[in-house]
Amino acid sequence: MSGRDRVEARLLPPAQLLATAPWAAATAVMLYGLAVWAGWWAMLAVVVIRVLFWLRAMLKFWAAPDEITMIRRHRQWPDMVPYGPERTEPFTALVGAMLDVTKAAGRSDTWLRIVLRTWAPEAAGMALPRRLVAVHISAARELPPHHLRAVVAHELGHQLIGGWIFASIQNLVATPLSDVFGLPSKVLIAVMSVRTRWEIVPTALMAALYGVFLAALTAAMVPAIGLHSAATLAMVCVLQPFPTMWLNWRGEFLADRVAADLGFGPALFDYFSTRGTKFEPFSFSHPGLITREIRICGRVRDWPSDQED
Template identity: 30%
Template sequence: MRVPRRRFHVSALTELLLGVPTVLSSLLIIGLIGKVVLPQALWLLPTAWFATGAIVLLPTVDKLLAVLAHRLRKPTGTESAALQPLLDEVCGAAGVEPQKYWLRVQNSREINAMAVGGHVVGVSTAAMRLPPEQLEAVLAHELGHHLAGHTKISLLRWWYELPARLVIWLVLVTGLGIYAVGRRIGTPGARVISIVLIVVLAVAAVAVSPWVLLVPVIAPLLALQSRKAELHADRVAAELGYGPLLLEVLQQWVRQGHDLNRARAGMRARMLASHPSCAQRISRLRGK
């Protein structure tokens, strides 16, 4: 058994690079705000905003995101007694301290698990009904995400993209409002004015957040890196000795029809899928 080295995987670094256009748009927006608020110190607000990136890496933020974004809760005493020894075994195999990671549980009827931030490993209540050895393999996969830096990079990218995404959201909401008012008035003149205002708003949004023009290219590439990250986490689990057990879990999911929706999906949906198919994961684990 080979213990994986703890370093950022290429899929995490590529995701970081793909986020650069959006982050630059966010920087432009923060700079424009700074120009209005602090015209004598244009550098201050952008610098302070970049510094806030350190905040999202704090352990407290991991716990907060686990609750708000994923509806994860602390395990009960019984759940902790079942999960903690499994995580201890996985961390022992990886050569890391289990105290660095916090177990969380999601109330769900679907078998699911996730890595959040830099410290949280979550499983669904349905996943806890897996045989202990299979659940341990699932935990090894999630630890693989932490060891490769996937979750930290995703969190940083999400944080630095927020200003740009917020502007686009405001533009969409405003545009829909203008369109609704134009339709409600109902006159040809009102409709023409509403369309003109929406076009002006869209042009202004592109000027402030030019990254939106790259979305058709960036979105599929980000999805591709996400799929590569999943395959790498499988590889880490296999290197820790959990390959055969992870195969059992994936084969069980195939029998339950997990790949059926993907097979029926169109090309665009498959390109934007964040996870590879179970069949592809099985093939990679088998070395084919």
């Protein structure tokens, strides 16, 4: 990565955590209101339950095994840890892609950990803590080698950004409030990605949705901080998904630049251009493919005439 990219990679995770400050404030306000209304024991009970659920999720998240570990466990306990032969071929392809990418990045063969996953088929690759890259088994089986390398290179970019500690804290302080009261903005983002014209009915429905959630969040905080402060904080919280979306997009752009700088930009461009419709809409977590392709074109200087191996 260039010096500018390294700075952005260091600043992005704390910026994403800072963006959740409104939800952290709203959570603290609602907990204080619960303590005033039902007593401090009720507040402590809610905090303990939330932290226990968070710890359970984080332990499962951070302790996710890689494919090598799963194979070893299967050999030790074949009856308890099943491992089907259908995973052998895609795992071999994934190992080859991983070795090519880590070599291009100047990393050791063991720097990245890889695993085949069977959930969330809409995403070919995912970056998880402890340098684990989870590639969907169908992607490892069906993608051409240069596309698979591009996917792994993009996920390596996410691993270089890191910030898993910040992400864990963000999950603790922002959820579940952000999942519930951030829904109107996330719905609006989803609608904006596929709708170029707005008619009266969709506009009225979105306005009503915002009004209901804003009023509910305000009412939940009024007993603790009063109407004016509660309404202001509720408005900031309801609109908070938009700066978070922008930061999510920055992370995707940065991971794309890492892949391009490692020499996998043309393959990544080709992978995007062959993913269904070319005009794939943007989302809360990912920018549109057209925007990503344009940025890759600006990053790559040497375009090979043939991508296939």
